[in-house]
Amino acid sequence: MRKILLRGAFALLLTAIILFAVFPFYYAIVSSFKVGSELFRIDYFPFNWNWDNYAAVFAEQPFARNIFNSVLVAAAVVVFSLFLGMTGAYALGRVKFRGRGMLLLTILGVSMFPQVAVLSGMFEMIRLFGLYNNPLGLILANMILTLPFTVWVLTTFMRDLPVELEEAALVDGASPWVIVTQVFMPLMWPAMVTTGLLAFIAAWNEFLFALTFTLTNDQRTVPVAIALITGASEHELPWGNIMAASVIVTLPIIALVLIFQRKIVSGLTAGAVKG
Amino acid sequence: MARQSTIRTEAAAVVTTRHLSLGRSRVRAAWLFLAPMLLVLLLVAGWPLARTIYFGFTDADLSDLSSYEFIGFANYLEYDEGEWYGLLADPDWWNAARNTLYFAVISVSIETTLGLIIALALNASFPGRSILRAAVLIPWAIPTVVSAKMWGWMLHDQFGVLNDMLLGLGIIAQPVAWTADPDLAMAAVIMVDVWKTTPFMALLILAGLQMLPSDCYEAARVDGVHPVKVFFRITLPLIRPAIMVAVIFRLLDALRIFDLIYVLTSNSADTMSMSVYARQQLVDFQAVGYGSAASTLLFMVIAVLTVIYIVAGRVNLGEGGR
Structure with missing residues (x-):
């Protein structure tokens, strides 16, 4: 009983x-x-x-353009983060040099920055580069969110690869570049998929930079577009449209997360528990 | 004999120098590989942070960032004709600081407790465990802005489903204005944050649980120790490190919270966090100098709290726990 x-x-x-x-x-x-x-x-x-709400979302604002902007920003952020992360992780994970531990801690420290602490400096820089109200500026800004944990997680994975692999390649006279691209890259795919996904999600969801560094509707990314959907008056939000837009941008992410469930969990724990 | 040994020494010397030069060229290559990453990090983190701190000592304005004057600590605190001015004398700033701390402590405590419960449940074996694990990931995957909007609709004072549920269960007598009521707005924000981030907490704690050795549990079972005692005497102490790390990650996130509060309750004073306050000054009021000072202060608060937590909690963050 x-x-x-x-x-x-x-x-x-x-x-x-x-x-x-x-x-x-x-x-x-x-x-x-x-x-x-x-x-x-x-x-x-x-x-x-x-399906009226779904049609209305695309008819009443440049939502297709917003989705394009978001995909562009997130994809570019993933590519740059992975490239810089892999090269950085090789140096931090495989080579012993003075100041390595300090460097790793500094990188971890950057991931603790509140976004708003770099907002005015970033704003000035983005204007200086002529990237204000341009999704390309967001690619640059988002790197502060994705790069630290990409480097950190890839370094922990890279450090665990067997040393014999690298020695064999060194004996054959392979340069570090060849070692990274030919020896480590094939083994690092699972880790790269995980960190790439996490970086994609972070960039896809980013709100503060996107809100501050874009001005017109067609330059915005989806989170800002959804946050700023308004109706006839301030007190009459078109909830149907907002919910439809929310479902559109969330379903692909949920699908990705469920497909790569195990990889994401291992990436999160590698970044936190081990790190 | 003597000749042989000289040859051997020479050979050894050659090997050592080769090894050394190899090591040196390796270190040189390492810095070459690090350079692009460090440059980008300097560009997007180091430089903007330095500029923000610098702007905090000026009267810069958003409409024209090129002309400003250095005004020392006036943004922080200034005494002028019998009155104190500046951030530290601004009740709105202190209100934001109080809100942020309150939010961080309460939400992270609830998340840790719920996360622990969910992690323990997920650690048991039962049919359909993978479905549960997948379901738990969903709130984490949903963009913060979207979850704020979804909950904004669920918490709607007239047509919200939460009021309908609570009315149906007889817990409340009349519809509640969750996000507009000053006493409830913060509770609403905490509720949404708990929903969104408990999965993260649960997964991190679960990872800790799965690394526990099974022999202690077998010994406890053989001795017939009560499960509750097993939990408090064995499980909790063993997963303490995992919990500590998860808590600091969540605390850091909670202290800089922006999206959720901005979208759910806008610039309302009842829920305004330090990040929302700083951005309001910076962008809405165009006061880059003053806003940068607020941002710098938030940065300092987070840095100091992090150091205190790591030192006091003896959290091992160095070199991946090695």
Whole structure:
């Protein structure tokens, strides 16, 4: 009897956890299919599949352009972070030199910067480069978010590779560049996929820089576009549109995360528990 | 004999010098490989931070960043004709600081407790465990702005589903204005943050749990120790390092919170964090000097708290725990 009771309590706990985790997004999906006054009635299940909100999101603002901007920024940030991260991780993970530990701690320190602490300096620099109101400026700005943990995680992975591999390559007279690209790169793919994904998500979600460094609707990235969707008046937010836009930008990320679940968890823990 | 040994010494000397030059060229290559990464880091982190700190001592204005005057500590504190001016005399700043600390401490405590519970549940074996693990990742994957909007809609005072649920359960008698009520706005922000970041906490603690040796547990089971005692005497002390690291990562995030508060409750004074305050000064009021001073102060607060936490908690962050 007591065992059954315990089992029941555990099942209840698990159900509560799943509901807690999934319900808000589920409710956003349900709401995104409601138009007009349907929104003002609370339904726990979708009753008709009305795609009007989805069409309206693209018709009423340059949302396709916003998505393009976000993809561009996030993809470029991933490419640059991985390139700089791999070369940096080789030096930090495989070569012993004076000041290495200090350097690693400094890089970790950068990941603790509050974004707002670099805001005015970054603003000045972005204007100086003529990148204000241009998604390209966000690529540069976002590097502060992604580069430290990319270097950190790749370094921990790189350090764990067997030393014999590198020695064999050295005996054959391979240069460090050849060692990184031909010997380590093939082995580092899993780690690169993980950090690349984490960097993509960080850049895709970034809000403060995107809000401050862009001005016009067609230069914005999706988070800013969604945050600034407004209706006829300030008190009349078009919740249907907002929910539809939210579902559009979130589904691909959720899909990515679920597909690469294990890799992401290992990346998060490598960055935190080990780091 | 003597000749042989000289040859040997010479050979050894040759080997050593070759080894040395190899080592030296390796270090040179290492710095070459580091250079691009360090340059970018200097460009996007070092330089802007230095400029922000410098701007904090000026009266710079956003409309024209090229002309400004150096005004010393006036942005921080200044005494003029019987009155104190500057950040440290600004009640709004202190309100933001109080809000941020309150938010950070409360949300991280709740997240740690819930994260621990979820991690313990995920650590047990039961059918459908992978589904649960996947479900838990969903809030983490959702962009902060999107979760703020989703919850903003769920917390809507007239048409929100949360009010509907609580009314249905009889917990509240009439609809509540979650984000507008000064007493509840902060609770609403904390609720959303807990929902969004507990998964991160749970996964980090779970990783710690999975590294625990199983023999202590077997010994405890053989001795018939009560599970609750096992948890407090064995599990908790063993995963303390994992929890400490997870907590500091979350605390640092919580102290610089911006997106969630800005989107959920806008510039409302009830929930304004230090980041929101600094950005409001910088961008909305165009006071780059004053805003930079606030940003610098926030940076200092976070740096000092981090050092205190690492020293007091004896958290091992050096060289990946080696």
